[in-house]
Amino acid sequence: MKIAVCVKHAVDEAELRLDTEGRPVLAGAAGKMSTFDKNAVEEGLRLKSAHQGEVVVFVVGAAESKKTLKEALAMGADRGVFVAADPLVIDALRTASMLAAAIRRSGPYDVVICSEGSSDTYTGQVPPMLGELLGVAYVGYARKIEVTGGSARVERSLEDSVEAVETSVPFAVSVVSEINEPRYPTLVQIMQASKKPIEELNGGEIAPPGTISGVEVVSMSSQPSTRKHVMIEGGPDEAAAKLLDALSREGVLK
Amino acid sequence: MSGDVWVYSESEGVSAEVASAAQDVARGASAEVRVVDIGSPRQGIRGSGVRLLLKGPSGPDVSPAVAAEALARAAKDLSPVAVLLGATRDGREAASRLAAKLGVGCMAEVVKLASDGQGVTGERNVYAGKVVAKTRCQFPAVVTVKTGAYPRAEALPERTQEVEVGQVSDRSKVVGREKKAAGGVDLRSAKVIVSAGRGVKKREDLSMLEDLAVTMHGALGCSRPLSADLGWLPEEHHIGLTGVTVKPDLYLAIGISGQLQHVAGMKDSKIVASINTDKDAPIFQASDYCIVGDLYQVVPALRRALSARR
Numbered sequence A: 001m002k003i004a005v006c007v008k009h010a011v012d013e014a015e016l017r018l019d020t021e022g023r024p025v026l027a028g029a030a031g032k033m034s035t036f037d038k039n040a041v042e043e044g045l046r047l048k049s050a051h052q053g054e055v056v057v058f059v060v061g062a063a064e065s066k067k068t069l070k071e072a073l074a075m076g077a078d079r080g081v082f083v084a085a086d087p088l089v090i091d092a093l094r095t096a097s098m099l100a101a102a103i104r105r106s107g108p109y110d111v112v113i114c115s116e117g118s119s120d121t122y123t124g125q126v127p128p129m130l131g132e133l134l135g136v137a138y139v140g141y142a143r144k145i146e147v148t149g150g151s152a153r154v155e156r157s158l159e160d161s162v163e164a165v166e167t168s169v170p171f172a173v174s175v176v177s178e179i180n181e182p183r184y185p186t187l188v189q190i191m192q193a194s195k196k197p198i199e200e201l202n203g204g205e206i207a208p209p210g211t212i213s214g215v216e217v218v219s220m221s222s223q224p225s226t227r228k229h230v231m232i233e234g235g236p237d238e239a240a241a242k243l244l245d246a247l248s249r250e251g252v253l254k
Numbered sequence B: 001m002s003g004d005v006w007v008y009s010e011s012e013g014v015s016a017e018v019a020s021a022a023q024d025v026a027r028g029a030s031a032e033v034r035v036v037d038i039g040s041p042r043q044g045i046r047g048s049g050v051r052l053l054l055k056g057p058s059g060p061d062v063s064p065a066v067a068a069e070a071l072a073r074a075a076k077d078l079s080p081v082a083v084l085l086g087a088t089r090d091g092r093e094a095a096s097r098l099a100a101k102l103g104v105g106c107m108a109e110v111v112k113l114a115s116d117g118q119g120v121t122g123e124r125n126v127y128a129g130k131v132v133a134k135t136r137c138q139f140p141a142v143v144t145v146k147t148g149a150y151p152r153a154e155a156l157p158e159r160t161q162e163v164e165v166g167q168v169s170d171r172s173k174v175v176g177r178e179k180k181a182a183g184g185v186d187l188r189s190a191k192v193i194v195s196a197g198r199g200v201k202k203r204e205d206l207s208m209l210e211d212l213a214v215t216m217h218g219a220l221g222c223s224r225p226l227s228a229d230l231g232w233l234p235e236e237h238h239i240g241l242t243g244v245t246v247k248p249d250l251y252l253a254i255g256i257s258g259q260l261q262h263v264a265g266m267k268d269s270k271i272v273a274s275i276n277t278d279k280d281a282p283i284f285q286a287s288d289y290c291i292v293g294d295l296y297q298v299v300p301a302l303r304r305a306l307s308a309r310r
């Protein structure tokens, strides 16, 4: 089974600094593998161990994104494809078109795995767009994937229900965090990962920009919290009474 | 620019929220709002003078794949300036597929929409909610509207315009559906929300918080792990970046650490109070009233104090 996993090198929100105007300092900002993409890699590795084959990881981004590919390789993926593009100017549809072009080149794949949404920009758009652009079946928010021969049964985790869906191979899928517990690479695996092959492509060349203007970011800002931060002291009963008093004064208690 | 602003969600409640958002876009674009039904007409969604019924797809449920194809076919004929969908799990998929089919930009998780007459502008959370980004997309645009960000639109008189889009098929087939644990009251309209986090040790203990919520005439919400990872509550109860946005008068965070992604969904609450054993928990930075204490002692104490006052 040929398995493609898309991993994003996301801005590490915990490390992200803001300038004096409250704007994020993105130049040189620290990055990390997008949180739920670890679940996507893990699921790819599990499918491989059940069905044999190969797990190829794809990233679209700046040169630092190769760190995330290496992390996925250390987890156990076989090889990586790096697609160079400026993450700050491309939107979900451009990202998906570059991923689709890269996946086509090294494909065909039986399964293409993404996560439900990236930890920095969380659009949730790249996976379904990718399914659409590749022209394969797409199933979103998977919490369980079983492939048997040419068909697959996927459990989708929706807001108020779990939906069981039957689809056919090849298909693309996005996974939610409850699907598995991602493994941690060992030191030996991390060292071995540096020997695994990474193919380098140019996003603008493999997926030439069309006429679509796409989504642009006009400005970014953050507002400092304006909360009161009143610490309520005392034992449970005293604190409870004081809190209720405060809430009545605020007029929010009915 | 001619063309209407379309509204679609598989959920009728969410569709009414999106209709409110659409009015903000329509105003700036001098356009009309059209609420779209696919396959068969629905009762509850009202929000425009004329609603569109896309005829062709049959069956009780419209999958995101079918919705996207039906909307794409109709949009090619009728050229709406924007198609707005609710940012539910199915809605994100339908919107993304639609944008890919039409080859147009797709704005995600927008909370505040407007139009400058040439495109849609909107605000959204990025970097786990640390930053708000103003984004813009030229017409024609597809947009997903964050759930809970807008109130439901009021009912308006209406007539229906039918559009034939033909049969639409999906490569995947739904073979089963199971309801998640029973849901409760609607978080979006609740004036008081008692919200549970991982500080709650066992599923059974949620009843203590639910009881507090009921006593306060409020609803029970939760952090993502309680719904997404533990499955103690349905996904629609989880508040934050990947869940619903809420703005109650009182948000009471109990055993919630207050990670950015959670705060993103409740930061516009009028008053925030929180209970946490860790005096350095980030939730206190986002709170007006802070109790450093064990929820297993403070919640029963609150419950007693409330009964004593009534």
Ligand SMILES: Cc1cc2nc3c(=O)[nH]c(=O)nc-3n(C[C@H](O)[C@H](O)[C@H](O)COP(=O)(O)OP(=O)(O)OC[C@H]3O[C@@H](n4cnc5c(N)ncnc54)[C@H](O)[C@@H]3O)c2cc1C
Residues within 6 Å of the ligand: A035, A036, A117, A118, A119, A120, A122, B196, B197, B198, B199, B200, B222, B223, B224, B225, B226, B238, B239, B240, B241, B242, B243, B254, B255, B256, B257, B258, B259, B260, B261, B262, B265, B275, B276, B277, B278, B281, B293, B294, B295, B296
């Ligand atoms: C892309 C992405 C999107 C996300 N979206 C969301 C989202 O929409 N909503 C969301 O909530 N999370 C979201 N998360 C997860 C988020 O990062 C946090 O992991 C999550 O909010 C933590 O939940 P928690 O506060 O309940 O648990 P924890 O972080 O484990 O906190 C538990 C808290 O309970 C306190 N506690 C323990 N025992 C007691 C006690 N007896 N009494 C009182 N307090 C106690 C602890 O001190 C601690 O502060 C997202 C993550 C990612 C990567």
Ligand SMILES: Nc1ncnc2c1ncn2[C@@H]1O[C@H](COP(=O)(O)O)[C@@H](O)[C@H]1O
Residues within 6 Å of the ligand: A006, A007, A008, A009, A034, A036, A037, A040, A058, A059, A060, A061, A092, A095, A099, A113, A114, A115, A116, A117, A118, A121, A122, A123, A124, A125, A126, A127
């Ligand atoms: N630049 C990227 N490179 C590789 N995969 C990506 C990229 N952006 C998004 N993805 C995939 O799409 C998922 C959802 O991302 P998003 O649409 O940004 O929320 C991610 O978890 C990845 O699996």
